[in-house]
Amino acid sequence: MSDIRTPSDRVDRTPSDRVDRTPSDSADVCVIGAGPAGALIAHRLAAAGHDVVVLEAGPRFDPEDRIEQMDDALRPAHGRPDIWEMGGNRDAFTSSGDRQYPLNHARVKGIGGSTLHWQGMVMRLHERDFGVASREGVGADWPIEYDDLRPYYAAAEDALGVAGASDNPFEPPRETPHPMPAFEPSYSDSIFAEACETLGITTHSVPNARNAEPYDDRSACVGYGTCQPVCPSGAKYDATSHVEKAEDAGARVIDQVPVQRLEHDDSGEAVTAAVYATPDGETHRQEAREFVIAAGGVETPRLLLLSESPQYPDGLANSSGAVGRYFHEHLFAGTGGVIDRETRQHHVGFNTTESHQFYDDPATGTESGVPSADAEADDLGAIKLEFFNYAGPSPVDAALSDGGWGEDLRERVADTYGNHLTVGALVEQTPRRENRVTLDRSTTDDHGNPVPEIHWEIDDRTRRTIERANEIQEAILADLDAEITWQVGPTETGPAAHHMGTTRMGTEPGESVVDDRARTHDLRNCWIAGSSVFPTGGAMNPTLTIAALALRTAEHVERRL
Amino acid sequence: MTHELTRRDAIAALSAVGASLAGCAAPSADDDGQSADGDQSLSDHDRGTLSAAAEVLYPDDVTAVESFVERYIDGRATDRPEHAAGIADAVEYLDEYCQAWYEADFAALSVDERDEALRRMSADEADSVPDGSDVERLRYYVINDLLLALYASPTGGQLVGIENPPGHPGGLASYQRGPQS
Ligand SMILES: Cc1cc2nc3c(=O)[nH]c(=O)nc-3n(C[C@H](O)[C@H](O)[C@H](O)COP(=O)(O)OP(=O)(O)OC[C@H]3O[C@@H](n4cnc5c(N)ncnc54)[C@H](O)[C@@H]3O)c2cc1C
Ligand code: SF4
Numbered sequence: 001m002s003d004i005r006t007p008s009d010r011v012d013r014t015p016s017d018r019v020d021r022t023p024s025d026s027a028d029v030c031v032i033g034a035g036p037a038g039a040l041i042a043h044r045l046a047a048a049g050h051d052v053v054v055l056e057a058g059p060r061f062d063p064e065d066r067i068e069q070m071d072d073a074l075r076p077a078h079g080r081p082d083i084w085e086m087g088g089n090r091d092a093f094t095s096s097g098d099r100q101y102p103l104n105h106a107r108v109k110g111i112g113g114s115t116l117h118w119q120g121m122v123m124r125l126h127e128r129d130f131g132v133a134s135r136e137g138v139g140a141d142w143p144i145e146y147d148d149l150r151p152y153y154a155a156a157e158d159a160l161g162v163a164g165a166s167d168n169p170f171e172p173p174r175e176t177p178h179p180m181p182a183f184e185p186s187y188s189d190s191i192f193a194e195a196c197e198t199l200g201i202t203t204h205s206v207p208n209a210r211n212a213e214p215y216d217d218r219s220a221c222v223g224y225g226t227c228q229p230v231c232p233s234g235a236k237y238d239a240t241s242h243v244e245k246a247e248d249a250g251a252r253v254i255d256q257v258p259v260q261r262l263e264h265d266d267s268g269e270a271v272t273a274a275v276y277a278t279p280d281g282e283t284h285r286q287e288a289r290e291f292v293i294a295a296g297g298v299e300t301p302r303l304l305l306l307s308e309s310p311q312y313p314d315g316l317a318n319s320s321g322a323v324g325r326y327f328h329e330h331l332f333a334g335t336g337g338v339i340d341r342e343t344r345q346h347h348v349g350f351n352t353t354e355s356h357q358f359y360d361d362p363a364t365g366t367e368s369g370v371p372s373a374d375a376e377a378d379d380l381g382a383i384k385l386e387f388f389n390y391a392g393p394s395p396v397d398a399a400l401s402d403g404g405w406g407e408d409l410r411e412r413v414a415d416t417y418g419n420h421l422t423v424g425a426l427v428e429q430t431p432r433r434e435n436r437v438t439l440d441r442s443t444t445d446d447h448g449n450p451v452p453e454i455h456w457e458i459d460d461r462t463r464r465t466i467e468r469a470n471e472i473q474e475a476i477l478a479d480l481d482a483e484i485t486w487q488v489g490p491t492e493t494g495p496a497a498h499h500m501g502t503t504r505m506g507t508e509p510g511e512s513v514v515d516d517r518a519r520t521h522d523l524r525n526c527w528i529a530g531s532s533v534f535p536t537g538g539a540m541n542p543t544l545t546i547a548a549l550a551l552r553t554a555e556h557v558e559r560r561l
Numbered sequence: 562m563t564h565e566l567t568r569r570d571a572i573a574a575l576s577a578v579g580a581s582l583a584g585c586a587a588p589s590a591d592d593d594g595q596s597a598d599g600d601q602s603l604s605d606h607d608r609g610t611l612s613a614a615a616e617v618l619y620p621d622d623v624t625a626v627e628s629f630v631e632r633y634i635d636g637r638a639t640d641r642p643e644h645a646a647g648i649a650d651a652v653e654y655l656d657e658y659c660q661a662w663y664e665a666d667f668a669a670l671s672v673d674e675r676d677e678a679l680r681r682m683s684a685d686e687a688d689s690v691p692d693g694s695d696v697e698r699l700r701y702y703v704i705n706d707l708l709l710a711l712y713a714s715p716t717g718g719q720l721v722g723i724e725n726p727p728g729h730p731g732g733l734a735s736y737q738r739g740p741q742s
Pocket of ligand 2: 210220221222223224225226227228230231232233234235236348349350
């Protein structure tokens, strides 16, 4: 094989039972969490010559196992959380509020974090997203503008390896093309294109953190079609890539060491140590000059709340009372059906066409078929429309869940597979103070710590926006004479696995947890990376913004070293 | 029209289940070599039983089933020994059951009797559970394993209208193509 590496070609690391998990003597920076946020920061700071330790709660998965994980993922007998070993006492949680929150379907603990499982759609937020409160009177403004993040978006696209095109007229201004050309449209995209053209809906490519060609020593996509939950070829970006780069630059990355709490100095102005547990039952303290918490949008606030002290009885960095609050998500809205021709789904596991036409302007219809929203219901959040390449049951799934066999099975699978279409959407959720992550003191995890409790409800504006997305989806499918067979609306909706808002960024220390650099208002050496700092989340998948912010925060941390 | 299962299908199916070619970014379908000696944890009898099962489970016009199954099973045994052990246990149960009802091992029955035996034990209604009851394990290790091997391969996919099914690294051309006929 050439110099293109697949996950299993990568260097074998020390077996997990022989890993040295004692603390480093003189760390400049301690990063908590080895998902993309932590990995990018660790890599940048280690490459700049600083002594970096990364503490990761989950295991280092063996890349050799990826194909076996795909095998399991193809079988209905294995639940999605099983593929990356989520669940059990370690990951216990409580869901309250009128919506069940499926937390362990929505995250992964391990080197690489949730990107091990993710889909890999990566788009920039729109300029509008940074000032929703000023423009629309809901949520909160970001303390930074799109222009502040713009160069970091470009750097993030290079880092993750994004295949994209400049064909999106709704996209905010960009300076350089994506590092790779976009994936070509699918056959079913061409079916949707006809309808969208008739209706006056502009469609365009999807930026994918997935190799359209060999990139950064990783293989090009070879079409396994199982991107979510696992890409065996390594074509889909995941943060093990930057963990390896960080290690190559001298960082220490220790797996299976969940941080239990953070300690602070007598003045209460600086974090002094991260206290972590090891698999053999020991507890250690990692001291460092700077601490970056990058534990995801649920565990980051939980860790701050667990770090309560006499001086900070409500949790660390929580003088605002905002830690854990304003939890928000992206909601899924979808409409699916069948048409009387083949739609060629499930050849690949990612999408190649979207429309951001209803993003900044969700209420406005088109002249030729999509009605405008009713005047009394035109206060709406952003909508991102997605045209699926994996609508309906996959043939493997249909064959394995049917029960039968032989010729009869073949006929049923051929009938089931073949002419499905789905228009999906991500919908913006209005952040609300009552939606929050707290500690459930009645239940403890494998280390005796209170588990996170997620209180999650959906407000009327968000419901309306889901209905509006459904209305647009119906118009598209109606133009194709599709028979609509299912719909996910405000009642059936679920989260997109994007945990935002729980340590939000702002200029006012009384209302926000971190400042515009992502440093906590309360502690001078404590930084937060991840979507928990988003004051609002638009309707774009968050990870490109997480990466851009992480690269920007790395520069600020470096200035203090 | 018959659908012949080829070496390419076996390799494709193996790559879907993590055997032999694990990790190779783009297993070349026409690649030669690799006679798949296999691990000895599956006996000739186990292998013959799986082929006999595949004759029932696969549509009638699929040909070259035996060599496909043998290649597939050998790769499986080499790369996922614990899975092979599950297969061997399930085969043992299958034979015990058939001995009790038909006084013969499963593989010695006619195709119709094999089908009947599987239905008699309600394998068509059982969930597929790796650590479940005898029939649930049979469903997981034998029936669904063989169905996965078929429907994650190009020939199996084509039987239902997809030449690059999930689990098969069939490249980036097929999703862009329209229907062939
Ligand atoms: C099914 C699915 C599909 C997705 N699809 C997309 C997509 O298409 N596009 C997109 O932009 N995003 C997507 N996402 C979301 C994306 O995965 C996350 O936004 C991203 O991974 C967040 O990065 P992070 O580094 O902030 O957190 P994570 O990736 O979650 O990593 C946090 C890490 O911190 C560790 N940790 C937690 N607590 C502790 C502790 N106390 N001590 C030490 N370590 C700790 C965790 O184990 C974890 O490894 C998807 C997510 C899922 C689950
Ligand atoms: S289709 Fe998805 S899983 Fe398959 S190689 Fe491409 S990125 Fe990986």
